[in-house]
Amino acid sequence: MLTLPEQGFEAFRLGTAVVNKYGEIRMDEMTVPLLGMSTPGSEVLIQTFWDRLVILNGQHQLIREVPRPYTGRSMDIPWSLICTGWLKKPRSVTHSQFLRMLPEILQEYVTVKDLTERKGRLQALAHWCDIYTIEQIQEIIALLGQNTPVTRITAVLGVKYGSRDSCHVGRDVVPSGNSRRKFPPTL
Incomplete structure (x- = not known):
């Protein structure tokens, strides 16, 4: 009798989509935002698994992973x-x-x-x-x-x-002492 492989095989379908001018792609009747992750007009690869979509760029690097609509999980929106x-x-x-x-x-x-x-x-x-x-x-x-x-x-x-110091963008403020801290810009 044959032994089962140590790593399971996950079947997927591979497809492509073009990022629209709003930075989104449409797949499975859902819109996936890719703002800032891929440029409009560029082609992305989509690995369609039973429970998720894996979006890759032309060099097969991971851009984003989102759940399929019927799984009941929500995707994080940037x-x-x-x-x-x-x-x-x-x-x-x-x-x-x-x-x-x-x-x-x-x-x-x-x-x-x-x-x-x-x-x-x-x-x-x-x-x-x-x-x-x-x-x-x-x-x-x-x-x-x-x-x-x-x-x-x-x-x-x-x-x-909590503190607003976790912001990466801002103006430099020098408190008493020699350390420099970042604070968000005044809006």
Whole structure:
């Protein structure tokens, strides 16, 4: 009798897709965001397993792995990248499919009529998403209200959920002593 192999074999189907101008691909009637991971117009390889999609670039390097729709698992959405994309075209926010995925409070927060204010809020949301979860941001905006200044929301998020020092982008501030610390830009 033959022995079973030590490593199991996972069957998959290999296909291709082209990244659209919004940085997304369509597969299995679902949209997979690849913002910042692949350039629009480029072709990506898709390994379709029974429970997940593995997206690879032309050199077969992993770009992203997402669950199939019928598994009931949700995929992580790169909110900071999506907000950065919205910053380039703030009027496109109301037409974006990702707007529907945000909690209702955040939908109202980023669809303010004044475009200058919308840009400021999108910039702040992109920054906050690098540090805090969407649920934490939603909770603070619900607590403080839609018309609260961005600086106050940032301060309350920092006080309630911890230090903002984990941000990689910001201005240098020299405290007493010789060490240099990074703080996020004032929004």
